[in-house]
Amino acid sequence: MDPIVSFENVEVDYDGHLVLKDVCFEVQPGEIVGLAGPSGSGKTTLLRHLIGLKRPVRGRILLFGERLARLSPAAQRRLRQRIGVLFQGGALLSSLNVYENVALPLLEMGFSDTWICPMVSLALSLAGLPPENAPRMPSELSGGMVTRVALARGLVAEPELLLLDEPTAGLDPVVADAFIALMGDLQKSLGITALMISHDLRALERLCHRIVLVGDGRLIAQGRFHELKQKADPRIRSFFRLDGERNP
Ligand code: ADP
Secondary structure: OOOOEEEEEEEEEEOOEEEEEEEEEEEOOOOEEEEEOOOOOOHHHHHHHHOOOOOOOEEEEEEOOEEHHHOOHHHHHHHHOOEEEEOOOOOOOOOOOHHHHHHHHHHHOOOOHHHHHHHHHHHHHHOOOOHHHOOOOHHHOOHHHHHHHHHHHHHOOOOOEEEEEOOOOOOOHHHHHHHHHHHHHHHHHHOOOEEEEOOOHHHHHHHOOEEEEEEOOEEEEEEOHHHHHOOOOHHHHHHOOOOOOOOO
């Protein structure tokens, strides 16, 4: 099967200041890949490049087999419509209620009300939110509910790829665990393909088929959570907070 996402020897910078080089990894259909690494290591920058907000200095980024940077603005828009995004902190629009926030991607895609209503209801139910929440404003919601509304918005247009930016950041451990369990169930039932930035070890362990670890200006390692945890590289051990322990 062709990968959904493919980074091939990618180098990214800001105004000549190198952020990451030699980045190579793929996201296969049905896979959740975790993008991890210390703060400031370039994870968000990679996501920005993936959705075409920036062009890599070197290398190729393929999304659904296409080089976004080479497409016309209209073709780029069509490709982006195949992606759902859950931004850090939810990023709900405070002046819109839950229903309107979730409906936004469908409005942008030109769906009519006849379709929007059932699609929003389905997305809210997938995200574990009872329908009576639809008229509530973001200011009336707990952090866990905001994350679920943001997930509903990410899922509403039935994306082929879901991008999640630190979905459990700022949530208390019980709420974060409930979100992880929900995502796990959705992955099993819908076969979601996702790329998830996270430094939450529980989320990475329980949700991700593979972890891509970046730091020190490059890709440090990639593999299954438990494989990476066995590595002797001090940067990997530091990420898994194993610094003080002796190697097995
Ligand atoms: P992460 O998501 O891993 O925390 P980022 O991708 O946000 O890291 O940032 C990677 C590096 O790029 C950091 O050194 C950061 O200061 C720098 N950076 C991020 N955004 C910008 C920007 N808009 N302009 C210049 N430098 C930036």
